Amino acid sequence: MSYLITGATGNIGSLVxxxxxxRGERPCVFVRDAKKARALFGRCVDIRVGDLADAAAMASAFAGIDSLFLLNSGPGLGARDRTAAFAAKAAGVRHLVKLSTLDVQTKVGTGPWHAQGEDAVRESGVPYTFIQSAAFMSNALGWASSICSKGVLRSSTGDGKIAFIHPADIADVVTRALTTREHEGKSLVITGPTALSYGEMAAVIGAAIGKPVRFESIPDAQARKMALAWSDSKEYAEALVDIWRAIREGRLTTVSDGVERIVGRKPISFETWADENADAFA
Ligand SMILES: NC(=O)c1ccc[n+]([C@@H]2O[C@H](COP(=O)([O-])OP(=O)(O)OC[C@H]3O[C@@H](n4cnc5c(N)ncnc54)[C@H](OP(=O)(O)O)[C@@H]3O)[C@@H](O)[C@H]2O)c1
Structure with missing residues (x-):
């Protein structure tokens, strides 16, 4: 089997x-910056350089690939997924695994962008698996500066709960889908083990660092200002505010047994993630 991983210099793609x-494979990585890929993986991977907006670069990069991991992000990801899916079909790729979001089902935040991407993959006719993931535990690293400097986590999510998932669980599920084709034609819903409020997650981080972490509710307008400061586009900032509102309103509480069904073990807890990442908050 030959594998090509997009997003290989990022969070999930590097873990995959x-x-x-x-597993002893020699995957190809499709990256914008060959030096970054070499620094991460040395000479153990084949590097194909290109941009996910460039159809010609993908056409040549996908030649000879059996199994493709597709990761696109940000506004416009649906159009980039379309280009990639049709390039994959034309190149004879046998299986495309797309990192999508659980919010495709609720139409919240980036859900509509990923829904466009999923539609394009179906239309292309390339065999696929969609990984409909809950929000990542690693998003909590965005709270580090305020927790480190003021011991506070501020959010517009109120008492609403969400089951964040550990990036390692996502990568294990993706790897299973890429290497077995057991899940072809399916949308795999995966979440962490427990839905927690942001106040509960603040307390878990506090326990991991041995200092109290306070939770403070803020209105959407203040959350929007914070999102605009973090993100590189207004659309993405608005998607974040939409997600936080949906959490507050109790619309994103899904807990699935997907990780256990697919990889045969329980998903990793937020407590474990917080212990592993305590240094970032201390
Ligand atoms: N965060 C969440 O809670 C959550 C939940 C569900 C689903 N998701 C989805 O997960 C995905 C993000 O995953 P992640 O956190 O692993 O991403 P990430 O760490 O932000 O990494 C993004 C990767 O994509 C590459 N990339 C970006 N634009 C590119 C382009 N035009 N051409 C080629 N490569 C490009 C980046 O390469 P460079 O190194 O060159 O920048 C990087 O390797 C998104 O689709 C998001 O919607 C996220």
Whole structure:
């Protein structure tokens, strides 16, 4: 089997690449910056350089690939997914695994962007698996500066709960889908083990660092200002505010047994993630 991983220099793509390497594979990575890929993976991967907006670069990069991991992000991801899916079909790719979001189902935040991407993949006719993931535990790293400096987590999510998932669980599910084709034609819903409020997650981080962390509710307008400061586009900032509102209103409480069904073990808890990442909050 030949594998090509997009987003290989990012959070999930790098973990998927590491997992393929651990299985003794030699995956290809499709990256914008070859030096960044070399620094991460040395000479253990084949590097194909290009941009996910460039159909010609993808056409040549996808040649000879059996199994493709597709990761696109930000506004416009639906159009980039379309270009990639049709390039994959034309190149004879046998299976495309797309990192999508659980919010495709609720139409919240980036859900509509990923829904466009999923539609395009279906239209292309390439065999697919969609990984409909809950929000990542690693999003909590965005709270680090305020927790470090003021011991507070501010959010517009109120008492609403969400079951964040550990990036390692996502990577394990993606790797399973890429390497077995057991899940072809399916949308795999995956979440963490427990829905927690942001106040509960603040307390978990406090326990991990041995200092109290206070939770403070803020209105949408203040949350929007914070989102605009973090994100590189107004559309993405608005998507974040929409997600936080949906959490507050109790619309994103899904807990699935997807990780356990697919990889045969329980999903990793937020407590474990907080212990692993305590240094970022201390
Ligand atoms: N965060 C969440 O809670 C959550 C929940 C569900 C689903 N998702 C989805 O997960 C995905 C993000 O995953 P992640 O956190 O692993 O991403 P990430 O860490 O932000 O990494 C993004 C990767 O994509 C690459 N990339 C970006 N634009 C590109 C382009 N035009 N051409 C080629 N490569 C490009 C980046 O390469 P460079 O190194 O060159 O920048 C990087 O490797 C998104 O689709 C998001 O909607 C996120």
């Amino acid at each position: 690449t590491e997992r393929l390497l651990a």
